Amino acid sequence: MSRNVTVTVNQSEHTCEVEPRLLLVHLLRENLGLTGTNIGCDTSQCGSCTVLMDGQAVKSCTVLAVQADEANITTIEGLAQEGELHPLQESFWEKHGLQCGFCTPGMIMTAHDLLSRNPDPTDTEIRHGLDGNLCRCTGYHNIVTAIQAAASSIRS
Amino acid sequence: MATRIFGSSIKRREDPKLITGEAQYLEDIQLHGMVHAAVLRSPYAHANIRSINVEEAKAVDGVIGVFTGKDFEELPALPCAWQAGGVDNNANTPRVLEIERVTFTGAAVAVVVAENRYIAQDAVGLIEVDYEPLPVVVDAEEASQKGAPQLHENAPGNICMDWACGQEEGTEAALEEADVVVKQRIKNQRLIPTPLEPRGAIAQYSPASEEYTVWMTSQAPHVMRLLMTAFVFGIPETKMRVISPHVGGGFGSKIFLYPEYCLVAALAKKVGRPIKWMETRGENYVATTHGRDHISDIEVGVKRDGTVTALKVKTYANLGGILSTIAPGIPTTLYGRMLSGVYKIPNIYCQVLGVYTNTAMVDAYRGAGRPEATYLVERVMDLVANELKMDPSELRRKNFIPADAFPYEPADDILAGLKYDSGNYEAVLDRALEVTDYKAFRQEQEKARESGRYLGVGFSSYIEVCGVAPSAWVGVGGQGWGAGLWESANVRVHLTGQVVVTTGTQPHGQGHETTVAQVVADELGIPFEDVIVQHSDTLGTPFGYGTYGSRSAAVGAVAVYNSLQRIKDKAKLIGAHMLEASIDDVIYEDGKVHVKGAPTESKTIQEIAGQAALAYDLPEGMEAFLDDTAYYDPPNCTFPFGTHMCMVEVDRHTGQVDIQRYVAVDDVGRVINPMIVDGQVHGGIAQGVAQALWEHGVYDESGQLVSGSLLDYAIPKASFLPSFELDRTETPSPVNPLGVKGAGEAGTIASTPAVVNAVMDALSPLGITHIDMPLTAERVWQAVQQNGNGG
Numbered sequence: 008m009s010r011n012v013t014v015t016v017n018q019s020e021h022t023c024e025v026e027p028r029l030l031l032v033h034l035l036r037e038n039l040g041l042t043g044t045n046i047g048c049d050t051s052q053c054g055s056c057t058v059l060m061d062g063q064a065v066k067s068c069t070v071l072a073v074q075a076d077e078a079n080i081t082t083i084e085g086l087a088q089e090g091e092l093h094p095l096q097e098s099f100w101e102k103h104g105l106q107c108g109f110c111t112p113g114m115i116m117t118a119h120d121l122l123s124r125n126p127d128p129t130d131t132e133i134r135h136g137l138d139g140n141l142c143r144c145t146g147y148h149n150i151v152t153a154i155q156a157a158a159s160s161i162r163s
Numbered sequence: 164m165a166t167r168i169f170g171s172s173i174k175r176r177e178d179p180k181l182i183t184g185e186a187q188y189l190e191d192i193q194l195h196g197m198v199h200a201a202v203l204r205s206p207y208a209h210a211n212i213r214s215i216n217v218e219e220a221k222a223v224d225g226v227i228g229v230f231t232g233k234d235f236e237e238l239p240a241l242p243c244a245w246q247a248g249g250v251d252n253n254a255n256t257p258r259v260l261e262i263e264r265v266t267f268t269g270a271a272v273a274v275v276v277a278e279n280r281y282i283a284q285d286a287v288g289l290i291e292v293d294y295e296p297l298p299v300v301v302d303a304e305e306a307s308q309k310g311a312p313q314l315h316e317n318a319p320g321n322i323c324m325d326w327a328c329g330q331e332e333g334t335e336a337a338l339e340e341a342d343v344v345v346k347q348r349i350k351n352q353r354l355i356p357t358p359l360e361p362r363g364a365i366a367q368y369s370p371a372s373e374e375y376t377v378w379m380t381s382q383a384p385h386v387m388r389l390l391m392t393a394f395v396f397g398i399p400e401t402k403m404r405v406i407s408p409h410v411g412g413g414f415g416s417k418i419f420l421y422p423e424y425c426l427v428a429a430l431a432k433k434v435g436r437p438i439k440w441m442e443t444r445g446e447n448y449v450a451t452t453h454g455r456d457h458i459s460d461i462e463v464g465v466k467r468d469g470t471v472t473a474l475k476v477k478t479y480a481n482l483g484g485i486l487s488t489i490a491p492g493i494p495t496t497l498y499g500r501m502l503s504g505v506y507k508i509p510n511i512y513c514q515v516l517g518v519y520t521n522t523a524m525v526d527a528y529r530g531a532g533r534p535e536a537t538y539l540v541e542r543v544m545d546l547v548a549n550e551l552k553m554d555p556s557e558l559r560r561k562n563f564i565p566a567d568a569f570p571y572e573p574a575d576d577i578l579a580g581l582k583y584d585s586g587n588y589e590a591v592l593d594r595a596l597e598v599t600d601y602k603a604f605r606q607e608q609e610k611a612r613e614s615g616r617y618l619g620v621g622f623s624s625y626i627e628v629c630g631v632a633p634s635a636w637v638g639v640g641g642q643g644w645g646a647g648l649w650e651s652a653n654v655r656v657h658l659t660g661q662v663v664v665t666t667g668t669q670p671h672g673q674g675h676e677t678t679v680a681q682v683v684a685d686e687l688g689i690p691f692e693d694v695i696v697q698h699s700d701t702l703g704t705p706f707g708y709g710t711y712g713s714r715s716a717a718v719g720a721v722a723v724y725n726s727l728q729r730i731k732d733k734a735k736l737i738g739a740h741m742l743e744a745s746i747d748d749v750i751y752e753d754g755k756v757h758v759k760g761a762p763t764e765s766k767t768i769q770e771i772a773g774q775a776a777l778a779y780d781l782p783e784g785m786e787a788f789l790d791d792t793a794y795y796d797p798p799n800c801t802f803p804f805g806t807h808m809c810m811v812e813v814d815r816h817t818g819q820v821d822i823q824r825y826v827a828v829d830d831v832g833r834v835i836n837p838m839i840v841d842g843q844v845h846g847g848i849a850q851g852v853a854q855a856l857w858e859h860g861v862y863d864e865s866g867q868l869v870s871g872s873l874l875d876y877a878i879p880k881a882s883f884l885p886s887f888e889l890d891r892t893e894t895p896s897p898v899n900p901l902g903v904k905g906a907g908e909a910g911t912i913a914s915t916p917a918v919v920n921a922v923m924d925a926l927s928p929l930g931i932t933h934i935d936m937p938l939t940a941e942r943v944w945q946a947v948q949q950n951g952n953g954g
């Protein structure tokens with residue numbers, strides 16, 4: 008029944024023996040101990056589990072580990088480089104874009120994908136870009152501000 | 164004091180862990196040898212349990228045990244810690260696992276413990292329960308009628324409690340005499356709190372020391388330990404340690420003691436291994452507490468000139484199938500007692516029937532009682548304004564409690580002896596009118612109407628009660644809470660001058676580590692970086708009641724402040740001794756004790772802390788160390804207020820409501836960290852707007868939760884909401900030395916009526932005066948069809 012899956016996560020390669028039904032989010036959290044990616048629902052709605060898979064934001068609760076075979080994954084733990092926070096991490100901190108922080112890793116990964124496709128978004132484009140990510144604490148106001156701030160810092 | 168950081172928007176020190184994924188939420192904790200629990204829940208809303216067959220589930224590879232309620236018969240039902248004051252409460256509370264009967268869909272009836280969560284979940288599906296379904300009732304009013312299915316023997320007519328406040332006779336008489344009486348039935352629909360992190364617990368038991376360690380997603384770890392040890396397990400509280408790790412939002416739903424927390428602790432002992440249980444989102448919807456769910460009939464009496472003379476309210480409050488930890492206190496003390504709002508209403512009477520129905524437990528959800536009260540009062544104001552053809556802002560102004568009337572005691576002893584501490588209600592209204600350019604909006608609205616567009620503006624002038632703590636008032640003898648509600652803090656200035664503060668409150672997004680450190684740094688005159696704030700673990704923090712009801716600043720931070728005063732007093736004694744000066748000749752200023760008039764003759768707090776810790780040369784008879792614990796029991800609650808205004812456009816053809824502008828002018832007393840307060844207001848507004856427009860916990864007639872997933876329960880997405888415009892005034896609270904009032908719930912309390920009033924204002928040309936929430940496109944469209952002839 009078990010399969011071997013090889014994934015590169017945050018630039019390091021892992022091979023794991025998994026059940027075919029294992030979700031990518033559980034592979035990351037339980038097999039690899041990367042618990043920054045959160046689980047907030049069971050219907051693919053909340054986006055707390057968003058990671059980058061081959062550069063694109065995916066909900067890791069909706070991807071089977073076996074589907075991620077050979078993929079390149081980035082999680083929130085892999086975003087800061089050599090101790091330097093990513094501009095999105097900086098701006099979420101600076102602009103108070105988080106309260107409880109549970110949605111934050113997913114929000115940041117989605118924003119990462121959004122800004123890679125649209126480096127200079129309008130507020131409306133940001134709000135629509137976050138349609139797959141829920142936050143219950145912030146009312147999104149400061150999340151939008153934070154993403155704008157990150158966008159302008161990345162552009163310059 | 165030189166430069167103060169009280170009042171500055173310091174970046175949160177909790178964030179680095181949260182933005183890098185390092186923070187540990189409950190589900191992130193792994194213990195050696197840990198096993199997993201999954202709970203089987205009732206698919207019926209009301210049923211007798213005839214038998215449970217666990218054999219097949221037990222046989223699954225990797226299953227360690229399967230247990231039912233009978234395995235925990237020795238554990239009593241959970242306590243109800245806040246019963247409505249002054250009346251009988253026919254309390255019925257959950258058991259760890261139900262044994263004979265279930266009263267709502269989602270009640271826990273069995274549990275599987277297995278090597279991993281996948282196996283546990285597989286095995287849950289193999290448990291067979293033989294249920295005898297019983298008749299179901301989900302509506303509180305229906306449940307209280309003759310012939311309704313009965314849920315509990317000790318609660319005839321399904322009435323948990325019949326509570327009242329105010330003066331019935333006087334209010335009736337005033338209604339008789341009023342020029343105009345407006346009547347309306349108003350529903351405040353059921354909501355589901357939906358923190359992004361569901362609930363969970365991990366427990367470990369040590370047979371050698373007979374001690375439990377329980378991690379849980381809790382807003383109040385000390386209270387959890389007290390309730391579990393004293394009321395459920397019957398063991399000394401020293402035999403249990405409760406820890407809240409990072410908590411992913413609570414909004415009230417994580418205050419309470421839930422069956423699963425006790426279950427996990429009991430299982431840890433039975434199974435002999437650490438055990439984790441984590442709720443799925445689906446379980447969170449059916450088995451975690453819900454909020455609101457009132458049906459109210461109101462009558463308001465007014466004079467022709469707009470003076471409100473009487474308000475009479477009868478409310479059916481749905482409490483669910485069984486009581487959650489503080490359920491009866493919410494629709495009574497925190498609701499009925501707030502019905503005077505910001506107005507001088509001379510006659511008030513409110514009756515509340517707390518009713519059992521076959522639905523999930525209803526308890527505090529952000530605002531807890533106060534949003535329900537504010538919604539009624541603020542809808543009433545608009546209904547009256549509409550009836551009298553008065554401007555809603557002028558009607559409010561006419562009835563406001565004037566700024567010179569504080570402290571103000573609302574009529575008819577409705578607040579049971581407390582007084583509103585301070586306020587200036589006209590100032591916040593005026594500010595809101597100015598920011599929105601109200602007059603110009605009315606002109607624009609007029610013009611838009613001519614071209615068939617429906618714009619509306621809604622007001623909400625609110626008051627809320629925070630720091631619900633005065634023990635003599637809230638406690639057993641008064642409002643029925645089973646204890647006092649003081650708050651605690653310990654401050655220790657270590658040898659090097661580093662300060663460690665431990666608190667009895669428990670942040671889950673509010674930023675206490677930052678704001679409390681701001682208070683400490685200012686008071687002691689030391690760098691912000693030299694203060695750390697610890698919390699959320701019963702080991703190493705003083706007993707405290709936790710975080711809810713916007714109390715952590717107004718009660719918790721004041722405890723810290725009081726400790727700091729005593730620390731400074733002791734520092735002065737030591738400083739004077741070191742300076743060989745008399746105590747009367749020294750003062751504490753900017754982190755130093757110095758001789759009056761000679762600032763250079765000084766000892767820093769760091770030097771004094773070192774002296775206190777080393778203790779080889781202290782004033783005669785003095786104990787070592789700068790260490791103080793304070794228990795602060797405030798003399799009164801605090802009463803934040805404000806005016807929110809919402810501008811909408813309603814599409815009469817589709818019923819769609821579009822929020823064009825949202826302006827909030829709040830007064831939460833003095834503000835420690837404006838950035839954090841703004842964040843609290845933003846999030847609060849979003850939740851209140853969501854109640855007005857989208858969210859609704861819906862049960863069908865058979866007691867199935869129709870809105871039981873994030874697909875069906877419409878919490879707002881970013882694209883649903885506008886950015887918010889915030890402003891504030893600062894009227895310090897005279898209740899506490901910090902002048903703070905509390906800010907966690909204001910947004911939620913204020914915003915719901917602002918939005919609904921705006922939609923009603925937009926639709927007023929069509930003769931529509933009230934639609935029950937949520938104002939979904941469908942509901943608005945229906946109302947337009949019925950009243951406004953669609954056209």
Ligand code: FES
Nearest residue numbers: 047048053054068
């Ligand atoms: S956990 Fe909610 S979308 Fe993946």
Ligand code: FES
Nearest residue numbers: 106110142143144
């Ligand atoms: S910060 Fe709590 S859910 Fe977004």
